[in-house]
Amino acid sequence: xxxxxxxxxxxxxxxxxxxxxxLADAALLALADLGYARTSLRTIAEHTQFSHGLLHYYxxxxxxxxxxxxxxxxxxxxxxxxxxxxxxxxxxxxAEACADGLAAxxxxxxxxxxxxxxxxxxxxxxxxxxxDVAEIDDSLQDMIWxxxxxxxxxxxxxxxxxxSEAYALFDGxxxxxxxxxxxxxxxxxxxxxxxxxxxxxxxxx
Amino acid sequence: xxxxxxxxxxxxxxxxxxxxxxLADAALLALADLGYARTSLRTIAEHTQFSHGLLHYYxxxxxxxxxxxxxxxxxxxxxxxxxxxxxxxxxxxxAEACADGLAAxxxxxxxxxxxxxxxxxxxxxxxxxxxDVAEIDDSLQDMIWxxxxxxxxxxxxxxxxxxSEAYALFDGxxxxxxxxxxxxxxxxxxxxxxxxxxxxxxxxx
DNA sequence: CCGCCGTTTGGACGAATGTCAAGATTTTCT
DNA sequence: AGAAAATCTTGACATTCGTCCAAACGGCGG
Numbered sequence: 001x002x003x004x005x006x007x008x009x010x011x012x013x014x015x016x017x018x019x020x021x022x023l024a025d026a027a028l029l030a031l032a033d034l035g036y037a038r039t040s041l042r043t044i045a046e047h048t049q050f051s052h053g054l055l056h057y058y059x060x061x062x063x064x065x066x067x068x069x070x071x072x073x074x075x076x077x078x079x080x081x082x083x084x085x086x087x088x089x090x091x092x093x094x095a096e097a098c099a100d101g102l103a104a105x106x107x108x109x110x111x112x113x114x115x116x117x118x119x120x121x122x123x124x125x126x127x128x129x130x131x132d133v134a135e136i137d138d139s140l141q142d143m144i145w146x147x148x149x150x151x152x153x154x155x156x157x158x159x160x161x162x163x164s165e166a167y168a169l170f171d172g173x174x175x176x177x178x179x180x181x182x183x184x185x186x187x188x189x190x191x192x193x194x195x196x197x198x199x200x201x202x203x204x205x
Numbered sequence: 206x207x208x209x210x211x212x213x214x215x216x217x218x219x220x221x222x223x224x225x226x227x228l229a230d231a232a233l234l235a236l237a238d239l240g241y242a243r244t245s246l247r248t249i250a251e252h253t254q255f256s257h258g259l260l261h262y263y264x265x266x267x268x269x270x271x272x273x274x275x276x277x278x279x280x281x282x283x284x285x286x287x288x289x290x291x292x293x294x295x296x297x298x299x300a301e302a303c304a305d306g307l308a309a310x311x312x313x314x315x316x317x318x319x320x321x322x323x324x325x326x327x328x329x330x331x332x333x334x335x336x337d338v339a340e341i342d343d344s345l346q347d348m349i350w351x352x353x354x355x356x357x358x359x360x361x362x363x364x365x366x367x368x369s370e371a372y373a374l375f376d377g378x379x380x381x382x383x384x385x386x387x388x389x390x391x392x393x394x395x396x397x398x399x400x401x402x403x404x405x406x407x408x409x410x
Numbered sequence: 411c412c413g414c415c416g417t418t419t420g421g422a423c424g425a426a427t428g429t430c431a432a433g434a435t436t437t438t439c440t
Numbered sequence: 441a442g443a444a445a446a447t448c449t450t451g452a453c454a455t456t457c458g459t460c461c462a463a464a465c466g467g468c469g470g
Binding site for chain 2: 179195198
């Protein structure tokens with residue numbers, strides 16, 4: 001089995017990682033509130049029960065904290081979507097399920113999605129974020145592509161677009177819906193559902 | 206006619222407005238380089254031949270300067286696109302012309318478009334930017350819709366989507382292409398052209 | 411030539427930022 | 441229980457930020 005030293009060490013790094021996660025979650029709440037540009041380490045610390053100095057005990061600098069947050073956000077993100085839309089036996093049912101899923105995700109946590117687009121924009125200026133952002137983009141693209149493929153299978157046809165193409169189109173709809181939802185447009189969610197539902201048949205033979 | 210006083214006064218405010226424009230243009234260059242989050246008034250001043258104190262002579266505060274920049278960006282933006290694609294007599298020719306136009310716009314000034322998406326993201330946190338951003342979004346949506354309508358007319362069919370829907374889809378393609386172009390993907394522009402060309406027939410009956 | 415007024419400068423201010431280190435506190439191990 | 445290691449707090453640091461202001465500049469009318 002594992003030696004006592006190994007056990008001790010494992011619990012130690014686990015506690016360390018647990019606290020890192022705890023701090024990162026609090027940081028994500030602060031970031032979702034204020035956005036990257038306006039979130040300082042001290043305001044992040046205010047979202048925790050600890051002092052600001054502790055952040056430098058668990059993270060080397062601000063960039064490492066933010067990138068850790070992005071990675072953590074991604075974990076929750078893929079876990080959220082990997083369930084997928086399994087039980088749909090007709091094309092339009094799948095399209096509707098996907099539309100409802102995206103609309104529900106937007107309604108459930110609009111501030112988190114706002115943060116995502118903020119961080120993705122920042123990654124165009126700050127190269128340190130690019131790898132993590134690209135990973136998240138890839139997993140989102142996979143999620144979209146699984147649905148498009150499943151839709152095509154149900155119709156007996158083939159997709160007429162590349163995975164990245166499909167992702168760009170869905171993402172465009174989602175981002176616009178988020179924008180309008182945050183402004184306060186009450187038809188943003190319905191328009192998103194409608195747009196997604198109509199997008200599927202546009203992407204197969 | 207205009208009185209001498211009015212003439213004199215007009216030249217005065219014109220000089221004032223000219224300098225505002227000059228400063229805003231320099232600010233736009235700085236913003237395009239660094240992004241909203243990292244651009245300070247002093248770094249903006251370094252892009253001009255003046256000192257940082259001058260900015261507060263022409264702009265009340267930073268928000269007024271930025272919003273003025275956004276408005277100025279919009280002017281150039283609509284002027285850039287209002288020419289449109291007049292001379293196209295077949296649907297696929299129009300689609301190709303539009304695809305080439307968007308790809309050329311991206312290649313010509315990628316940093317400006319990066320700034321646009323940055324500022325649009327910021328507007329989701331800073332309500333002061335929302336009106337100007339919404340105006341730009343509207344004019345871009347009009348630009349897209351004119352092309353979709355023209356394409357539909359050439360095919361003798363009707364668009365099967367709303368203007369905002371079309372804009373969201375095109376914008377999704379463009380934003381992804383920008384992202385990949387900045388990362389250094391050499392096929393980003395070609396994929397954008399292909400995606401745009403293929404998007405038109407998807408949006409008509 | 412002087413004085414005026416629109417411009418422009420450069421420095422100063424308080425506040426906020428990221429970072430760091432020394433000390434206090436808590437946990438862990440023997 | 442006591443020593444050692446970890447966790448956490450506190451205060452300080454050098455910068456940088458937006459903002460403001462007194463003074464200097466410069467052209468133009470009197």
